[in-house]
Amino acid sequence: MVGVRVAVLAVAVIIVAAVAVLLLMPAPPPTTEATTTQLTSPQTNIVSLTLYLNDYGFNASKGGPKITVFVGDTIRIRLIGNSSGPAVHDFVLDDKSPSPYNVKSDRLRRGQEQVIEFLANVAGVYKYYCSVAPPAGPSHRERGQEAVIEIMPRG
């Protein structure tokens, strides 16, 4: 019986050691490639803005600025991770917005930056949001990290 106890103890120590090694492994750095929608017209205005990805809002602790542009404009957004803890945040404008766009940035930690650019080619009022969500419980979007982008028709 002592042998069994020693074996179980050894297995327990190995499991804990393995988990400790797993926990201390550094996470791979996020990629910095921007998600870009292909430009279709050479005659476009470029609308540039900066969004700080806070907990849990864009440039704010909840919600974010309303972005207003015209169809044909190119939107260039500089995203700056600005969470207060280990949280990461992103900028998403996709079918869940809902919108016809498919724009998704990397998930950024505090201090990380990314510039995304896409062409506003379909008019409408949409919601951009942070897509970080747990398997259950409130997502960042449900905590308020979403805001409006309005793309107005020209003329």
Add this chain to the structure above:
Amino acid sequence: MRSPVTSAALTLSVIFSAVLLLTDAELWASAPHHGYGLAGLAIADMAILTVLQTGRIASPRKIVMVWGLAKFVVFLGDVLTAPEFGITYGEFASYLFSLWAYDGLLISQVLIIAGPYLDRLWAGK
């Protein structure tokens, strides 16, 4: 039921682990390997609980205590991974301790460590 206090503590540990795994968005978004590690420990908790109830180990006191102590150190030591997220130890500690399930997880480890002695008291030995 064999070892009721230890069994309850192991059950609590599994429950708090499950709550963290299901509700902590940052766990999966920022450090999924922490999530896998926690899931592995919860599964091991369930395995130990099963062994405890089947009575396959005559005197599991030391094993359970070492297990609880090791997990307590690992969970508390998670704070040391703060640089991985680009934040200070204090900021990460503040975040972790703000999660009630994490606090419960630490307390349940203390209960696991003390469980065998409490079980003996319970049994009047």
